[in-house]
Amino acid sequence: xxxxxxxxxxxxxxxxxxxxxxxxxxxxxxxxxxxxxxxxxxxxxxxxxxxxxxxxxxxxxxxxxxxxxxxxxxxxxxxxxxxxxxxxxxxxxxxxxxxxxxxxxxxxxxxxxxxxxxxxxxxxxxxxxxxxxxxxxxxxxxxxxxxxxxxxxxxxxxxxxxxxx
Amino acid sequence: xxxxxxxxxxxxxxxxxxxxxxxxxxxxxxxxxxxxxxxxxxxxxxxxxxxxxxxxxxxxxxxxxxxxxxxxxxxxxxxxxxxxxxxxxxxxxxxxxxxxxxxxxxxxxxxxxxxxxxxxxxxxxxxxxxxxxxxxxxxxxxx
Numbered sequence: 001x002x003x004x005x006x007x008x009x010x011x012x013x014x015x016x017x018x019x020x021x022x023x024x025x026x027x028x029x030x031x032x033x034x035x036x037x038x039x040x041x042x043x044x045x046x047x048x049x050x051x052x053x054x055x056x057x058x059x060x061x062x063x064x065x066x067x068x069x070x071x072x073x074x075x076x077x078x079x080x081x082x083x084x085x086x087x088x089x090x091x092x093x094x095x096x097x098x099x100x101x102x103x104x105x106x107x108x109x110x111x112x113x114x115x116x117x118x119x120x121x122x123x124x125x126x127x128x129x130x131x132x133x134x135x136x137x138x139x140x141x142x143x144x145x146x147x148x149x150x151x152x153x154x155x156x157x158x159x160x161x162x163x164x165x
Numbered sequence: 166x167x168x169x170x171x172x173x174x175x176x177x178x179x180x181x182x183x184x185x186x187x188x189x190x191x192x193x194x195x196x197x198x199x200x201x202x203x204x205x206x207x208x209x210x211x212x213x214x215x216x217x218x219x220x221x222x223x224x225x226x227x228x229x230x231x232x233x234x235x236x237x238x239x240x241x242x243x244x245x246x247x248x249x250x251x252x253x254x255x256x257x258x259x260x261x262x263x264x265x266x267x268x269x270x271x272x273x274x275x276x277x278x279x280x281x282x283x284x285x286x287x288x289x290x291x292x293x294x295x296x297x298x299x300x301x302x303x304x305x306x307x308x
Binding site for chain 2: 030034035036037038039040042044052054063064070085086087090091092093095098121152155156
């Protein structure tokens with residue numbers, strides 16, 4: 001049966017996850033690892049306990065280990081698509097409040113839009129836009145993020161006409 | 166890095182170039198990427214997985230890319246600046262073995278201490294912009 005993107009849109013667009021708190025509070029060590037990978041020596045981050053703004057969703061997630069819902073991956077994995085290979089395409093953040101070591105963050109995700117449009121990777125590529133709201137322990141919004149991800153098949157799956165949905 | 170300084174809105178010049186930086190995407194850097202982002206999706210560390218998905222090789226992930234842009238902006242804006250918004254498109258993967266340059270330029274000044282900037286990542290291989298972006302920061306005023 002061919003992939004019915006309209007049925008998937010009807011089922012999943014607008015779907016929201018409940019607020020879930022990050023497994024751990026904002027901590028020095030992950031901030032230092034983040035800075036280390038970028039040669040970032042900013043003392044605000046590596047010494048003073050300011051959270052780099054782009055790490056707020058990291059601290060709002062369950063983390064990859066012990067296994068948990070790492071950011072939007074658990075949500076994306078539930079949406080039926082012909083392939084299951086992922087590639088992120090664009091992202092937007094707006095920040096409202098600073099975050100410091102010791103803060104506790106949580107996130108809600110919403111499926112904003114699903115489209116099917118062929119790409120060089122796969123003629124049956126599916127584009128999924130999500131909106132994530134990140135809050136602190138007082139449930140004040142610290143940031144809003146939108147993300148566009150592409151879900152595609154492997155060349156082998158395309159060659160054989162395989163589809164997972 | 167320059168975060169120890171205070172940058173004031175009045176001192177910002179339209180068209181001003183930000184002090185950028187370059188990073189060589191060695192295999193060690195790719196390992197640092199996994200450590201720093203905790204993103205274990207294999208396309209960023211397993212060449213066989215990346216090639217099976219139709220890519221030339223492993224490439225840096227979203228969290229690394231936005232980390233680069235964030236470093237560029239937070240270095241420039243100083244201790245009292247606030248990063249208000251950042252958006253970017255990942256138009257082409259930056260593969261292991263490449264050297265990337267992270268750059269920015271002041272695009273617009275607005276009231277309320279707001280400054281809009283064009284930010285981007287380019288590949289040293291062909292100087293193509295692989296990640297164009299736009300950011301807004303809020304700076305303190307001398308007033």
